[in-house]
Amino acid sequence: MPNPSSPVQPAPRSCLRIHNCPVLHAASGGSAKRFLVGDRVVSPALSASCDCPISPRCDSGATRPYPVLGTPSTSSREDVFLRGPIQSSLTSAVKNCQRPLAAWLGALVYGRTRYGGWRGRFAMATAAQRRFCRCACFCSQNLYVARYGLHLHFRDEHQLRRDYGPLLRSRGCVTSKDFQQLLEELEQEVGRRRRLGQESVVRKALIASSYHPARPEVYSSLQDAALAPEFMAAAEYSTSPGADLEGLLQRLETVSEEKRIYRVPVFSAKFCQTLLEELEHFEQSDMPKGRPNTMNNHGVLMYELGLDDPLVTPLRERFLLPLMALLYPDYGGGYLDSHRAFVVKYALGQDLELGCHYDNAELTLNVALGKDFTGGALYFGGLFQSPAALKETLEVEHVVGSGILHRGGQLHGARPLCKGERWNLVVWLRASAVRNRLCPMCCQKPELVDDEGFGDGFTREEPTTVDVCVLT
Numbered sequence: 001m002p003n004p005s006s007p008v009q010p011a012p013r014s015c016l017r018i019h020n021c022p023v024l025h026a027a028s029g030g031s032a033k034r035f036l037v038g039d040r041v042v043s044p045a046l047s048a049s050c051d052c053p054i055s056p057r058c059d060s061g062a063t064r065p066y067p068v069l070g071t072p073s074t075s076s077r078e079d080v081f082l083r084g085p086i087q088s089s090l091t092s093a094v095k096n097c098q099r100p101l102a103a104w105l106g107a108l109v110y111g112r113t114r115y116g117g118w119r120g121r122f123a124m125a126t127a128a129q130r131r132f133c134r135c136a137c138f139c140s141q142n143l144y145v146a147r148y149g150l151h152l153h154f155r156d157e158h159q160l161r162r163d164y165g166p167l168l169r170s171r172g173c174v175t176s177k178d179f180q181q182l183l184e185e186l187e188q189e190v191g192r193r194r195r196l197g198q199e200s201v202v203r204k205a206l207i208a209s210s211y212h213p214a215r216p217e218v219y220s221s222l223q224d225a226a227l228a229p230e231f232m233a234a235a236e237y238s239t240s241p242g243a244d245l246e247g248l249l250q251r252l253e254t255v256s257e258e259k260r261i262y263r264v265p266v267f268s269a270k271f272c273q274t275l276l277e278e279l280e281h282f283e284q285s286d287m288p289k290g291r292p293n294t295m296n297n298h299g300v301l302m303y304e305l306g307l308d309d310p311l312v313t314p315l316r317e318r319f320l321l322p323l324m325a326l327l328y329p330d331y332g333g334g335y336l337d338s339h340r341a342f343v344v345k346y347a348l349g350q351d352l353e354l355g356c357h358y359d360n361a362e363l364t365l366n367v368a369l370g371k372d373f374t375g376g377a378l379y380f381g382g383l384f385q386s387p388a389a390l391k392e393t394l395e396v397e398h399v400v401g402s403g404i405l406h407r408g409g410q411l412h413g414a415r416p417l418c419k420g421e422r423w424n425l426v427v428w429l430r431a432s433a434v435r436n437r438l439c440p441m442c443c444q445k446p447e448l449v450d451d452e453g454f455g456d457g458f459t460r461e462e463p464t465t466v467d468v469c470v471l472t
């Protein structure tokens with residue numbers, strides 16, 4: 001990670017340097033004309049962002065000249081399409097970058113999308129203005145090893161042998177070859193996690209510049225028509241004066257009162273179908289893809305595909321926030337200020353099931369998008385802090401179009417898929433006011449590390465006073 005306290009590069013004298021910056025071209029979806037005319041930055045939002053951390057590298061280190069735009073009237077989308085060496089240039093640019101890219105890119109990717117719509121201004125402004133962090137424990141704790149069914153804490157070989165030797169042997173890690181292989185995997189995973197934020201920014205930029213969607217309409221801002229009437233009614237009720245939990249529960253299905261798990265139709269059948277078509281098209285493209293989370297191997301990150309701002313942020317801010325505020329006021333439901341959203345895909349020959357875990361989230365929405373499948377039910381235990389957490393589990397079938405609402409700390413997993421394919425949109429909802437006090441992954445005061453985008457939802461701000469009975 002770039003060190004935020006290291007000196008920031010001086011502002012470039014001329015914006016021509018930014019003109020040639022591959023990250024700018026990529027980040028602006030190949031529409032840099034929106035921002036630059038000749039050698040001048042035209043948007044005031046951008047002049048404030050002229051301290052481009054990448055441009056010095058572009059001047060001296062770019063491997064080939066990048067196309068330079070004309071004026072808005074003469075340039076076209078094709079003018080700025082970058083292929084070939086862009087990937088390596090992006091990677092080296094990011095390596096040489098002196099500070100997290102998100103704030104800088106947030107201000108840049110602030111105009112027209114490549115498909116003519118407008119991305120949510122509020123969301124981009126939020127990403128540009130607020131600095132989110134992750135907890136340092138992300139790179140050393142909860143390292144999942146599927147074949148031994150274990151989440152491990154890992155610092156070095158000595159610590160691994162000392163803390164897990166007998167347990168690992170009992171799970172089948174017996175020979176020294178087994179142990180060496182595990183060690184290598186853990187070292188690789190730690191490296192992957194360290195690079196994750198910046199690599200994700202690079203992938204997002206590349207996708208924005210070079211990917212051609214099959215269903216561009218899903219990238220325009222969330223329309224009511226995409227939503228199930230029941231979901232809209234529940235959210236609308238939640239914002240009405242005098243709304244209370246009892247009234248809201250009449251508009252949702254209570255799956256388990258004791259576990260506080262609810263279900264509600266979220267998306268229309270037509271929208272599920274359109275979104276699935278787009279996700280499949282992206283999956284089949286040759287674009288780079290990040291892993292949805294540390295346990296699932298197949299799926300799509302909404303941030304990288306460019307669906308966070310038009311789809312997930314409005315879903316959280318307009319609909320989930322009022323709903324969750326009534327359902328889970330004691331878990332930060334009224335303070336949700338960021339999310340991590342991804343689609344998980346299960347299919348024969350790919351991921352089939354998901355081990356028991358809790359989410360790095362205060363609250364979770366999990367919507368089944370399709371396709372046809374059997375099996376793959378969720379199971380829920382108790383809260384992860386409770387000693388008898390897995391004693392009595394509850395099976396919950398997915399219903400296409402509907403979302404399950406649950407607390408992030410509720411232990412859960414997915415049973416094996418039997419037939420077909422299952423695609424689910426999972427939104428981990430985060431409240432910095434809650435997690436700033438206690439990281440749900442290491443259960444300690446978080447050790448904050450600056451991160452890209454929403455990071456893991458921590459902030460350096462003083463937490464708002466919030467009633468929290470969880471994680472104490």
Ligand SMILES: O=C(O)CCC(=O)C(=O)O
Pocket residue numbers: 293296344354359366378412413414424426
């Ligand atoms: O497979 C599912 O539906 C559950 C996914 C899940 O729990 C997660 O990604 O956190």
Ligand SMILES: [Fe+2]
Pocket residue numbers: 357358359412
């Ligand atoms: Fe989960």
